[in-house]
Amino acid sequence: MYKRSVVIFSSAALACVFFVCGFVRLRAASPSAPQSKKTVSPQAWLRGVSDGSTRVVDMTYAINGKLPAWPGDDRTFEAKVVATPEKDGYFARSFWMLEHYGTHMDAPAHFPPGKEFLDQIPVEHLFAPAVVIDVREEVAKDPDYRLRVMRLEKWEAVHGRIPAGAVVLLRTGWSSRWPDQARYRNMDAAGVMHFPGFSVEAARLLIERGAVGLGIDTLSIDFGPSKDFEVHRVTLPAGLYQLENLASLDQLPEVGAFLISAPIKLEGGSGGPVRVFAILPSK
Numbered sequence: 001m002y003k004r005s006v007v008i009f010s011s012a013a014l015a016c017v018f019f020v021c022g023f024v025r026l027r028a029a030s031p032s033a034p035q036s037k038k039t040v041s042p043q044a045w046l047r048g049v050s051d052g053s054t055r056v057v058d059m060t061y062a063i064n065g066k067l068p069a070w071p072g073d074d075r076t077f078e079a080k081v082v083a084t085p086e087k088d089g090y091f092a093r094s095f096w097m098l099e100h101y102g103t104h105m106d107a108p109a110h111f112p113p114g115k116e117f118l119d120q121i122p123v124e125h126l127f128a129p130a131v132v133i134d135v136r137e138e139v140a141k142d143p144d145y146r147l148r149v150m151r152l153e154k155w156e157a158v159h160g161r162i163p164a165g166a167v168v169l170l171r172t173g174w175s176s177r178w179p180d181q182a183r184y185r186n187m188d189a190a191g192v193m194h195f196p197g198f199s200v201e202a203a204r205l206l207i208e209r210g211a212v213g214l215g216i217d218t219l220s221i222d223f224g225p226s227k228d229f230e231v232h233r234v235t236l237p238a239g240l241y242q243l244e245n246l247a248s249l250d251q252l253p254e255v256g257a258f259l260i261s262a263p264i265k266l267e268g269g270s271g272g273p274v275r276v277f278a279i280l281p282s283k
């Protein structure tokens with residue numbers, strides 16, 4: 001237990017250092033940034049959210065009953081009015097939804113032997129620097145593209161080693177198809193879906209690097225034709241979480257953004273809706 005706390009603390013510390021470095025690098029690139037400024041404190045970037053010097057990108061789709069869903073998931077979301085101002089003097093609804101629908105988080109328990117349920121994911125892991133791998137060019141040529149180790153090595157050659165404590169996001173460009181379910185699923189005549197994802201080899205390298213989560217702008221971090229959900233089976237038991245159906249991934253830099261992922265605290269959940277915010281310096 002002691003050892004675990006130490007690991008969490010050092011990941012969080014590294015995450016902070018990485019974010020602050022990324023932030024400073026991006027600010028230095030902006031002509032209005034004071035060149036003498038060497039550090040930006042976490043307090044400063046959080047304060048910047050309210051004064052406009054820090055930008056927040058909401059990477060979450062609003063929830064309704066018409067979002068692209070996993071095939072077979074016919075009943076996805078329902079909301080019912082239970083009180084109206086006219087009758088009751090106030091407005092309230094009840095709602096029902098799938099755990100894996102819209103922008104959502106997969107908890108490790110989604111694929112045993114993964115253990116943690118949604119409410120048990122360490123909160124420190126929900127605050128993380130974002131590493132963005134842009135594969136839109138590759139995906140334009142091959143919708144079944146899977147992120148390879150070579151592509152990760154190419155990213156590291158430009159930006160440095162992927163830091164422990166990061167969430168690694170795959171920017172595939174697939175969100176341009178949202179919310180058109182047929183185009184988002186991209187199913188062939190045999191009922192096989194075609195969209196990009198991570199390869200299991202790349203996922204293993206990211207576990208080795210100490211990533212706390214993976215994310216993607218498609219229905220699944222495993223590519224569309226996958227039958228055995230190999231990447232889920234490798235990363236969830238290793239304690240990582242996954243973010244699927246992410247919005248606005250095109251607005252993030254490859255380094256320098258900081259993610260806050262706040263899932264619903266659903267006891268015993270295999271996953272659930274998540275609100276994902278990316279914090280980054282203003283344009």
Ligand SMILES: [Zn+2]
Pocket residue numbers: 100104105106244271
């Ligand atoms: Zn899921």
